[in-house]
Amino acid sequence: MSGANPPADGADRPPLLALDGVRKEFGGSPVLRSLTLDVAEHEVVVLIGASGSGKSTLLRCINLLEPISDGSIRLDGEHITDPRVDPDRVRRRIGMVFQSYNLFPHMTVVDNITLAPRRVHGRPRAEAEEQARELLARVGLSDKASEYPDRLSGGQQQRAAIVRALVNTPRLLLLDEVTSALDPELVGEVLTLVQSLRADGMTMLLATHEMGFARSVADRVCFLDGGRILEQGPPEQVLDAPEHPRTRRFLQRFAEGGRL
Amino acid sequence: MTAPLDDPRRHDSGGGPPVPGPAEEEYRPSPLQREREAYLRRQTVRSVLIAAASTAVVGVALAAAVLGSPGWERVRATFFDPDVALDALPEVAAGLWLNLRLLVFCALGALALGLLVAVLRTLRGPVFFPLRALATGYTYGFRGAPLIIVLYLMTFGVPGLRLEGTPSVLVLGGIALVVTYGAYIAEVFRAGIESVHPGQIAAARSLGLTYRQAMRHVVLPQAVRRVSPPLLNDMVALQKDVGLISLAGPIDAIRAAQIATAETYNFTPYIVAGVLFILMAVPLVAVTDRITVRAARRQSADGAR
Structure with missing residues (x-):
């Protein structure tokens, strides 16, 4: 728990990820308005907020899956929203995990994981598979390597999807409501995996509706509302003593739903 | 499972008494289920018979219409000559x-x-x-x-x-x-x-x-x-x-x-x-x-x- 922003290791290094005045419109209506956010290396930042508050859009913009309408995004100091930058090269440094897993259904688990190493990084199949099997063993899926995704439970699919994102050894991992599609009893296995990634020092930016998860994994929690970061700080501050009435109302609804 | 009489699903069946077998490997269909299967079998047989009969009637009628037509002999000779x-x-x-x-x-x-x-x-x-x-x-x-x-x-x-x-x-x-x-x-x-x-x-x-x-x-x-x-x-x-x-x-x-x-x-x-x-x-x-x-x-x- 290095604590609040700015991170403890000082101001001599630029943040790993820096968003400055990011705006995103869909058909004229703004989803993100002048959003500014820094994520330091090894920091875990959790985005919370109602559906439609812009969490997923923000993650998709960082991964350049959506072009932004204004502002800039920097990764390792490089301006990645510059139109001259090759987006494929940027995405290789960012891992992304989706709410609906998005495993490739026509490939086995191990082929899903080795696709990018083989096709993007040109590594030989044997070497890529060895690495994939090591990672699968770490997440307890050794016996599922040769299965097709539809033979796996939701939790197993999501763990495989996380491994697929990790195999590129990304600088930054984006997790978009990775537990929202899971049955309650399967949520735990994915959360445990994310916590172990945190212990390894992986820099993560994640959107979630699991407040308990946000509390246990976050260095910093950001409350998004109407495309802006309304409030941010350490989890105990934002989740337990929110300053803004809208944050309070949002958390109140979760408390009533028994999910806090 | 141990008290089948208390199973609410049994009450509206109105069939015979539930089979009291305690172990799953000794399962035998209840009289209700046997009766249901017998009924469905009878229904299947009936449907097949009706389908067969209606097919035969249509087939015979078509054959009679074609073979009994005044021009059939000439059509047969010009379209279906084996040599x-x-x-x-x-x-x-x-x-x-x-x-x-x-x-x-x-x-x-x-x-x-x-x-x-x-x-x-x-x-x-x-x-x-x-x-x-x-x-x-x-x-x-x-x-x-x-x-x-x-x-x-x-x-x-x-x-x-x-x-x-x-x-x-x-x-x-x-x-x-x-x-x-x-x-x-x-x-x-x-x-x-x-x-x-x-x-x-x-x-x-x-x-x-x-x-x-x-x-x-x-x-x-x-x-x-x-x-x-x-x-x-x-x-x-x-x-x-x-x-x-x-x-x-x-x-x-x-x-x-x-x-x-x-x-x-x-x-x-x-x-x-x-x-x-x-x-x-x-x-x-x-x-x-x-x-x-x-x-x-x-x-x-x-x-x-």
């Missing part, structure tokens, strides 16, 4: 070999062209506008154009230009079939490509795959699997339409039948050719049905994305 059929068979069968070879080449050509055009139509960005417009215009035009007219244009019009190196009429006819079927197949492929969930492309691109790699390794394999039943159906239609090449002159099965008919003034050779075409279609139709069933099964098992 003429036997005489014509070698020629027609030799012609069918041409149809078969033409089918293989046209099928491969049309699939390749269709896939190319479908992919061109999915390209975005202003750079690709000319290619996209060309592909779109092609699918609009050739799906509307009657095959016979395309065939005539290719086989009579193109040689009329008297260009050096004009290919044979057979090749030109094959090209007519390929461009006409390619337009339909392109639309089938495009439907398949668009049916792949956008999350699949997002996942592929987020791994660093380029658009082309995502298409090649993620989208197309899924699209082709999904549309293989309709594609095979188009192949069945194509195998029948390769017979239209006879209009341009090459001696295929239908042309051979026409020649035999002209010699004998008997239409039986056409029937021979028709039967041979059906026999040629049977394996393809069977494969199509099998793949369709398998695809349906896979689809229903495909719970998660």
Whole structure:
């Protein structure tokens, strides 16, 4: 728990990820308005907020899956929203995990994981598979390597999807409501995996509706509302003593739903 | 399970007493279930009998109408003469070999062209506008154009230009079939490509795959699997339409039948050719049905994305 922003290791290094005045419109209506956010290396930042508050859009913009309408995004100091930058090269440094897993259904688990190493990084199949099997063993899926995704439970699919994102050894991992599609009893296995990634020092930016998860994994929690970061700080501050009435109302609804 | 009498599901059954067997391996169907199965069996037998009877009635009525018609004897002699059929068979069968070879080449050509055009139509960005417009215009035009007219244009019009190196009429006819079927197949492929969930492309691109790699390794394999039943159906239609090449002159099965008919003034050779075409279609139709069933099964098992 290095604590609040700015991170403890000082101001001599630029943040790993820096968003400055990011705006995103869909058909004229703004989803993100002048959003500014820094994520330091090894920091875990959790985005919370109602559906439609812009969490997923923000993650998709960082991964350049959506072009932004204004502002800039920097990764390792490089301006990645510059139109001259090759987006494929940027995405290789960012891992992304989706709410609906998005495993490739026509490939086995191990082929899903080795696709990018083989096709993007040109590594030989044997070497890529060895690495994939090591990672699968770490997440307890050794016996599922040769299965097709539809033979796996939701939790197993999501763990495989996380491994697929990790195999590129990304600088930054984006997790978009990775537990929202899971049955309650399967949520735990994915959360445990994310916590172990945190212990390894992986820099993560994640959107979630699991407040308990946000509390246990976050260095910093950001409350998004109407495309802006309304409030941010350490989890105990934002989740337990929110300053803004809208944050309070949002958390109140979760408390009533028994999910806090 | 240990107290079956308290099971609420038992109360509304009104059947015999529940079977008290405590262990699952000793399970025997209850009288209620046995009665239900017996009833369903009786129903099945009844349905089969009714279906058989109605089929027989319709069949007999049709046969009586045809065989009892005043002109049947003459029709039988001109269309179903076994001697003429036997005489014509070698020629027609030799012609069918041409149809078969033409089918293989046209099928491969049309699939390749269709896939190319479908992919061109999915390209975005202003750079690709000319290619996209060309592909779109092609699918609009050739799906509307009657095959016979395309065939005539290719086989009579193109040689009329008297260009050096004009290919044979057979090749030109094959090209007519390929461009006409390619337009339909392109639309089938495009439907398949668009049916792949956008999350699949997002996942592929987020791994660093380029658009082309995502298409090649993620989208197309899924699209082709999904549309293989309709594609095979188009192949069945194509195998029948390769017979239209006879209009341009090459001696295929239908042309051979026409020649035999002209010699004998008997239409039986056409029937021979028709039967041979059906026999040629049977394996393809069977494969199509099998793949369709398998695809349906896979689809229903495909719970998660």
